[in-house]
Amino acid sequence: MRVFVTGAAGFIGSEVVPELIGAGHSVLGLARNDANAKRLAELGAEIHRGDLTDLTSLRTGAEKADAVIHLAFIHDFSKFEENCAIDKAAIEAIGAVLAGTQKPLLTTGGLALMADGRSATEDDQPSPRLPRASEAATDALAERGIRASTVRLPQVHDPVKQGLITYVVQIAREKGVSPYIGEGKNRWPAAHVTDVARLYKLALEKGETGKKYHAVAEEGVTMREVAEVVGAGLKVPVVSISPEEAQGHFGWLAMFAGLDMPATSALTRKRLGWNPTGPGMIADLKAMKY
Template identity: 50%
Template sequence: MRVFVTGASGWIGSAVVTELLGTGHQVLGLARSDAAADRVAALGAEVRRGDLDDLDGLRAAAAAADAVVHLGYNHDFSRMAEAAQTDRAVIDAVAGVLAGTGKPFTIASGVLGVVEGRPATEEDVPEAGGHPRMVNAKAVLDHAAHGVRTSVVRFAPTVHGDGDHGFVAVLTGIAREKGVAAYIGDGANRWSGVHVKDAAVVVRHAIEDAPAGTVLHAVAEEVTTREIATAIGDGLGLPVESIPAGLAMEHFGWMGRFFGADLPVSNAITRERYGWKPTHPTLLEDLAAGHYFRG
């Protein structure tokens, strides 16, 4: 298939482009800057210059493709509402072009806020009025009724590997700054992860095999936040300590809200339906390898 990928130069996008090219697909990657274009071209993909606000350009690229993977997103937490509006506009534009074609259209989402008190499954649909990105994911699934083979890939909060600059890198930076690798309370809350290359395989399954209106979980493992803090402490040679919940925001800043969450997630349907089996290092193995402690 010829696959149009937004966010193609990003952390997950680069892995997805590599996975798709390595399994015989052609890739057209969206790039908004010269640097992004160079990264996409270096992966071996064709470059489409533009950004998420160029809806006409996105429609044209989607119309000429056999499948669309939408990974691009503005993760500026100070502009969450605006980011969600841009995301929804992209979703509606692409889905409108693909209506009635039966072509695959998959987007990225997350597991935070899907359900509380039990492991989230691929069959769970968040309540109305939740996080705007969850609302957008529901909108994608609804487009299945209009002849688009839509799917949503929910990623673990930590998509790890050598080069990751996400949540674990932020936690490492906080530990360096504070002189202590901390967790919140007893640190028993569960945090999920997936290696970026294993996550890319899930995205490929989404466009190749997923029925219309379905969810896949790119979640390979669960670890406790205490285990993560201990691994960071070991890697940096710092003490590991508990922070009371009431002081989490003071110690971790905005990260405290996320690191204090309990995020149990099931991947049983994704494993069984698509034969997905993670094969790359776990989060704790990546931490032990020292990727996050350079410099």
């Protein structure tokens, strides 16, 4: 297949592109600047210039492809709602081109606030406390003759980047302390970036309309474990702080820092034959150059 990939030059996209090419697909990668275009050319992808706010470029890219993987998102959490609206508009623009074709469309979601008191499954729906505009848009497209489905991401990591944990490290470095909230027993799911890339390929090739797939290798890494490894790496104190102190330390990240959000990928593994084998979150944090 010829696959149009948004976010192709990003952290995950840079692994997805060679994964697809290695499986015999060709990639048309969205590039918003010269640096991204250069990176994609090095990976063996064809370049398509544009960005998430250029809906014409998104439609044109989708028109040229047999399938679409939508990875791009504007990671400015100070404008989270605005960026979610941009994401929704991008999905709808791509969907307008694919409607009635039965072509695959893979979009990207998250795992926060999917279930309370247990591990979230692929059949769980997002909590009204944190609506997912992208999932809702994707589900609507699944009813318009598109093989649309969603990959829900945990903390995706390697020894350089670790999802939201990257910001945890930055804040600890700036403030000279690595805290966890309360007893630090709240858990975040995780997966190595190469395992996640392989899941996108499998979901593209074997995914079913309307399904949700969890890119979860580790069901839940405790935030106390994370804080202890980060503290050791930065050589700063590791301390417990109260929920009331979290906002002052974490800023915008406080809305996530205390969440317990374990998730399972049992259905994903069964449906797609996905078997993650990459290093764990703690191993990558220990290998990081602080």
